[in-house]
Each structure stands twice: as structure tokens, then as C-alpha cells.
Amino acid sequence: MPFQLLRFALSSKHPEPRMFRTPERLKGSYDAVIIGAGGHGLAAAYYLARDHGMRNVAVLEKGYIGGGNTGRNTTIIRSNYLTPEGVAFYDQSVRLWQDLATDFDLNLFYSTRGHFTLAHTDSAVRTMRWRAEVNKHLGVDSELVGPEAVKAACPQIDLSCGGNAPILGALYHAPGAIARHDAVAWGYGRGADQRGVEIHQQTEVLGIDIVGGRVQGVKTSKGYISTPRVLSAVAGFTPRITHMVGLRTPIYVHPLQAMVTEPMKPWLDPILVSGSLHIYVSQSARGELVMGASLDPYELHSTRSSLDFVEGLAAHMLDMFPFLSHAKVNRQWAGMADMTPDFAPVMGTTPVEGFYLDAGWGTWGFKATPVCGMTMAHTVATGRDHDLIGAFNLSRFARYELTGEKGAASVGH
Amino acid sequence: MKLLCCPVNGLRPVSEFAYGGEVRAMPDPATCSDDQWADHVFNRSGIPGVKIEWWYHLPSGVWFHAERDVVADRVLRTWMPGEEAAP
Numbered sequence: 001m002p003f004q005l006l007r008f009a010l011s012s013k014h015p016e017p018r019m020f021r022t023p024e025r026l027k028g029s030y031d032a033v034i035i036g037a038g039g040h041g042l043a044a045a046y047y048l049a050r051d052h053g054m055r056n057v058a059v060l061e062k063g064y065i066g067g068g069n070t071g072r073n074t075t076i077i078r079s080n081y082l083t084p085e086g087v088a089f090y091d092q093s094v095r096l097w098q099d100l101a102t103d104f105d106l107n108l109f110y111s112t113r114g115h116f117t118l119a120h121t122d123s124a125v126r127t128m129r130w131r132a133e134v135n136k137h138l139g140v141d142s143e144l145v146g147p148e149a150v151k152a153a154c155p156q157i158d159l160s161c162g163g164n165a166p167i168l169g170a171l172y173h174a175p176g177a178i179a180r181h182d183a184v185a186w187g188y189g190r191g192a193d194q195r196g197v198e199i200h201q202q203t204e205v206l207g208i209d210i211v212g213g214r215v216q217g218v219k220t221s222k223g224y225i226s227t228p229r230v231l232s233a234v235a236g237f238t239p240r241i242t243h244m245v246g247l248r249t250p251i252y253v254h255p256l257q258a259m260v261t262e263p264m265k266p267w268l269d270p271i272l273v274s275g276s277l278h279i280y281v282s283q284s285a286r287g288e289l290v291m292g293a294s295l296d297p298y299e300l301h302s303t304r305s306s307l308d309f310v311e312g313l314a315a316h317m318l319d320m321f322p323f324l325s326h327a328k329v330n331r332q333w334a335g336m337a338d339m340t341p342d343f344a345p346v347m348g349t350t351p352v353e354g355f356y357l358d359a360g361w362g363t364w365g366f367k368a369t370p371v372c373g374m375t376m377a378h379t380v381a382t383g384r385d386h387d388l389i390g391a392f393n394l395s396r397f398a399r400y401e402l403t404g405e406k407g408a409a410s411v412g413h
Numbered sequence: 414m415k416l417l418c419c420p421v422n423g424l425r426p427v428s429e430f431a432y433g434g435e436v437r438a439m440p441d442p443a444t445c446s447d448d449q450w451a452d453h454v455f456n457r458s459g460i461p462g463v464k465i466e467w468w469y470h471l472p473s474g475v476w477f478h479a480e481r482d483v484v485a486d487r488v489l490r491t492w493m494p495g496e497e498a499a500p
Contacts, residue, residue, distance in 0.1 A: 239459025250455040298432035301461035301484045308428065341455055397455040398448055 019190045020065070023198045026222050030058045030198075032229040032380055033218050035205050035241060037061030038070035039181070040358050040365065041233035042188035042199070043373020044380065049195035051374075052381035057197045058227075059189075060220060062204035066185030069235045072303075072335035073366040074258050074280060074292045075181045076271055078115050080135050080142045080173040082127075082408040085391035086344065087138045089371060092388060094175055096370035104187035108179045109285050113271050115176020116150055120165040120276040127407050128171035135173070145172045153270045162319040165276050176271050178282050178290075184369055208244045208355070215245075215354030231356045231380050233372075236301070236336025238359040245352050249359070250397055251338045254295040255302065256363050257309045259332035261324075263287030275409075277316040288330065291317065295337060295363065303334045337362045344403035347376065347392040348385040356380055357394060364409065414486045419470045420477050420493045433467030436478060463489065 032048065034041045037059045048054040061067075077097055079090035101108045119125040128144050135142035147159050147167045160166045189199055200222070207219040208230060217226040232241045236253050268283040278293045293313045296306070310332055317324055339362040340346060346360035358376045361368070375386035385393060391403045418424050435458060440449050458464070461484045468479045468491070480489040 240461070243460045248452060248456040249459065250457055251459045252457045253459055253461075299435075299464075299466075299483050300486055302486060304486070338459075398451045400451065 019186050020193045020199055023200060026058065026200060026203070026220065026225055027198075028224075029226040031056040031227070032231065033057070033225060033227045034059045034231045034233060035218075036068070036232065036234040036237075037065045037185070037189065037199055037201065038068045038233065038235065039066065039185050039188065039369035040070075040235075040361070040372045040376070041231070042185055042192055043369050044231055044233060044358065044376040045192040045197045045199075045373075046188045046195070047373045047377035048381060049192055049197050052377055054381055055196035057192075058225065059192070059197060059199045060203045060205055060218070061199065061201045062221075064201050065189055065199065066182050069335040069337070069361070069365060070185045070369075071182055072258065072333055073181060074282070074290050075178045075284075075366060076115070076280065076282065077177040077179060077367040078173050078271075079140050079175065079367075080115070080117070080131055080171060080408065082131050082134060082405055083344070083391070083403055084134065084138060085403055086405050086408065087135055087140055089388050089392075090368060091138065091140050092374075093368050093371035094177075096374065097177070097179065097367075100184070100187065100370060104191060106183055106187045106190070108183050108187065110177055110179045111285065112175060112177045113269060113282065114153065115173040115271045116145075116153065116273065117171040117173070118150065118167050118272065118274040118276075119169045119171070120161065120167060120274065122168070124275060125169050128169060131171055131408060140173075141175055142171060142173045145170050154268065154272065156267060156321055156323060157272075158320060158322055161277065162322070164319060165274075178271065178284070180285070181366060184366075188369075188373065205241065205244075208241070210245055210352060210355075213351070213353055215352060229354045229356070229380055231358060231376060233358040233376070235359070235361055235365065236338050238338045238357070242357070242359075245350075245355050247350055247352065247355075247394075249346060249394060250341050251346065251360050252299060253301055253336050253338055254298065255300050255304070255334040256292070256295050256337040257305050257332060257334040258290065258292040259310060259313065260284070260288040260290050260330050262328045262330050264289070264327065272320070274316075274320065277319060279313065279316050279320065281317070289324075289327070295339070296334075301336060303336060305332045305334050339363075341397075342402035343405040343409050345392050346394050347372070347389045348379050348394070349383070350394055360392075364405075414481075414488060417468065417479070417488060418491050419473070419475055420491055420496075421475045422470055422473055425470065429471055431469040431471055433469055433476065436465045436467060
């Protein structure tokens with residue numbers, strides 16, 4: 001037994017402090033209230049306290065820290081998007097990710113793997129080339145590569161994919177990475193907590209008070225709070241919150257499922273994504289293959305999982321890696337994805353003064369956690385959209401100015 | 414939900430069906446404002462509840478209505494558009 005553990009037995013008090021304090025009760029008022037203690041909400045709280053000196057902030061969470069989509073995603077980090085606005089935004093996020101572990105003094109298991117988006121059709125090759133050129137123009141490391149580069153990085157792959165969908169090429173994005181998602185929420189939470197932010201778990205928002213088009217306060221399951229600013233960062237629960245303030249949005253909720261195999265020896269170094277086969281897969285530090293596919297095909301506000309999903313995903317995995325036929329699936333789960341029509345998020349100011357949205361993060365939110373926190377903290381502190389998120393404002397739909405990122409979605413939804 | 418009752422073909426596995434979204438009234442494009450049209454094109458009622466939806470039976474090409482609880486994933490009834498719903 002390591003001696004470090006021995007001191008836990010000998011000490012009368014627990015020698016390791018908890019990651020967060022548990023505040024006893026809500027105060028009567030805060031400068032800002034953040035709904036949702038996932039990665040995005042806690043990151044916003046962290047940057048509000050660190051960069052904008054706003055410390056009288058409460059983060060309200062109806063479940064537990066990082067228990068929503070922060071703990072349910074497949075942890076892929078990349079910036080090889082399609083629109084210039086998207087690329088600039090996600091690239092800033094990748095840069096923030098790379099220093100985060102030092103910032104937090106916490107091991108995030110950030111692991112740069114390289115990311116292949118496989119193209120099985122001529123039209124997919126064309127989209128990959130388009131993405132590669134947009135990326136290179138904006139200084140992001142992406143290039144179109146042939147099937148031999150995929151085979152070199154991953155010798156186990158069947159390039160013909162069972163003869164059904166031969167791989168014609170791939171978009172290779174060297175900075176593509178994975179990280180330990182729970183630790184991201186804990187790191188931001190601890191950083192915010194140390195700077196005076198209060199995190200209230202098991203505290204549900206029941207209503208938001210609007211007077212004269214302006215936020216006045218929040219009704220919660222633990223009492224009333226008056227506050228001039230509310231940030232909603234609640235992923236699949238967004239429509240419930242926007243309904244409370246009377247905002248109509250294009251957001252619709254479908255479940256997204258994922259699963260992992262039993263742990264195995266490290267063999268898969270890169271992250272592989274196939275739009276045609278509806279797969280994304282990487283091998284975690286624990287040795288499990290972490291796999292996801294496309295959205296469930298209809299609206300559902302639930303995190304149930306289904307056998308259809310396992311069957312479909314396993315069949316496609318076997319097209320790519322026939323030798324996995326004996327691998328066992330260990331766990332499967334689902335998250336509620338808040339989808340938008342253009343596959344870009346809905347962020348920033350809204351017609352309700354003091355009500356800010358960080359939403360519409362559908363199936364692509366984890367990688368954006370740091371930059372969302374940074375830009376939303378700026379937006380909440382100044383009341384104006386940060387420059388990086390102008391293209392993501394809710395008002396774009398009424399102007400028909402969509403930010404079309406569907407071509408860069410990890411799988412064809 | 415694993416089975417869905419098509420009003421024409423009866424109870425079939427849900428994999429035979431496609432989801433067509435919530436049944437919504439379209440504003441008159443000739444008379445409505447730009448804002449009303451954008452609202453119709455993009456905005457959705459994303460909140461959970463019991464909704465009336467379009468569903469499509471792929472093998473037979475039948476479009477029909479279903480009333481479904483989108484939290485419990487339970488279909489309450491299905492019927493052909495224009496016909497009375499079965500109780």
C-alpha cells in the first residue's frame with residue numbers, strides 16, 4: 001500500500017480537502033446566477049470570477065456536478081470545422097484546452113491523438129477537401145490524406161469496410177485529442193469555488209422572474225434569489241428554461257447514445273470518425289473503446305438506451321474492425337442533445353435583458369467547454385456578445401443568416 | 414417504444430417507421446410577416462409533453478398522426494389525418 005494512503009488511516013481529520021464547499025443555503029441575491037453545473041456553466045463561473053472579478057455568483061444544479069452531457073459525451077476535442085466563424089471559435093477552444101491542466105493543477109488526461117474523418121464517397125472527399133482548405137486558411141492543422149495514411153496510423157483497419165464502403169480518403173487533423181471529461185467539470189468547479197463562487201447542487205430552477213423585459217430573479221426549489229443576470233447552460237433542458245422566460249427557439253431535443261467495450265491493450269492510437277458508417281471511436285486511457293453514433297431518430301426527453309443502437313453501432317464497427325467480433329460491450333448510456341437546424345450553437349444575448357443563453361450544443365459541446373466559459377463570462381459581465389460568438393446569436397434565425405456547420409458534424413445525422 | 418400501430422397496417426416494429434416532426438399549422442406565406450414566417454420555419458416547441466406528430470410507415474408509404482408522450486416515449490393513439498382518432 002502506498003504510504004500516502006497510510007496517512008488517511010492515521011489522521012483524525014480527513015487530510016485531503018474536498019474539491020468543493022457545500023454552501024448551506026442560498027443567499028437572497030447574487031450578481032449573476034448560472035443554471036447548470038456542467039462543464040459550460042462551471043467554466044463560465046470560473047472565468048467570471050477569474051477574469052471579470054465577479055465572485056458573488058451562484059451556480060444552480062438540479063442533479064450533481066458534471067452529471068449531464070459533460071459526463072456523457074465521448075470526449076473528442078477538435079477544431080476542423082467548416083465555417084470560418086466555427087473554425088476560429090473551436091480553434092481558440094483547443095488552445096485553451098492545452099493549458100487547462102496547468103491552470104487547474106489537475107490531471108485532465110489530455111491526450112493528443114490525431115483525428116481522421118473518413119470519407120467513403122466522392123462527395124465526402126469533396127467536403128473533406130473544403131474543410132481542409134478552410135482550416136488551413138485559418139491556420140488550423142488539417143489536411144486531406146489518402147487511404148494509405150489511414151492504414152499507416154491504424155494498421156488494424158479494413159480499408160474496404162467489409163466491401164460495402166471502401167475508404168477513399170480522410171481529413172486528418174493532428175491536434176485532435178481526448179480528455180477526461182469529469183475532471184474538466186471538477187477543475188472548473190474547484191477553480192470557481194476557490195474564488196468565491198457558490199455551487200448549489202440538488203437545487204432546481206422552477207421559474208424566472210421577468211419584469212419589463214428584464215430579469216429580476218430566479219425561483220428555485222430552495223427559495224427565491226434576486227439577480228439581474230441569468231445564464232442558462234443546461235443542454236437538453238434548454239427548452240424548459242427558455243419556456244420560463246417566454247422565448248421561442250429552434251432547439252429540439254433528441255437523445256444521443258454512446259457505449260464502451262471492455263478494456264483491452266492499447267492498439268488504437270488515433271480518433272476515427274466515419275460519417276457514412278455513423279461511427280466515432282477512440283481508445284481511452286483505461287483501454288476501453290469509446291464509441292458513439294448518430295442521434296436517435298425522434299424527439300425524446302429521456303436518457304434511456306436501446307438495443308437497436310448497440311446492434312447498429314456494433315455492425316458498423318465490425319465493418320471497419322472485423323477482429324473485434326469477440327469484444328464485449330461493457331456499458332451504454334444516453335444524453336439529451338439540444339439540436340439546432342444549422343448544427344451551430346445558440347449563444348449570447350437574447351431579447352430578454354439579463355438573460356443569456358449557452359445552448360444548442362447538441363452533439364458537439366464538450367470540445368467547446370473552455371471557450372464557451374470564456375466568451376459567456378465576457379458576455380454576462382459586459383452585457384454584449386463576445387466577438388467570437390456573434391455568428392451564434394439566437395437572432396440569426398429571424399434574419400435567415402444560418403451558420404451552417406452540418407458538413408462538419410462528426411457523423412451524418 | 415418498440416412497436417407502433419400504423420392505422421393501415423397495424424402493429425409493426427418501430428424500425429419500419431420514420432418520424433416527421435410535430436403537426437403544426439402553417440401561416441399563409443402571402444399574408445404573414447417575415448418574422449412570422451421565420452418563426453414557422455425555424456422555431457419549435459422543444460418542451461416535453463404530449464404532442465401530436467407525423468409518422469411515416471416506410472414499406473407502405475403511409476403518413477399518419479400519432480399522439481405521443483415525448484418523455485415516457487409512449488404512443489397514446491394513432492390515426493389517419495382527417496379521420497377521427499380512435500378513443
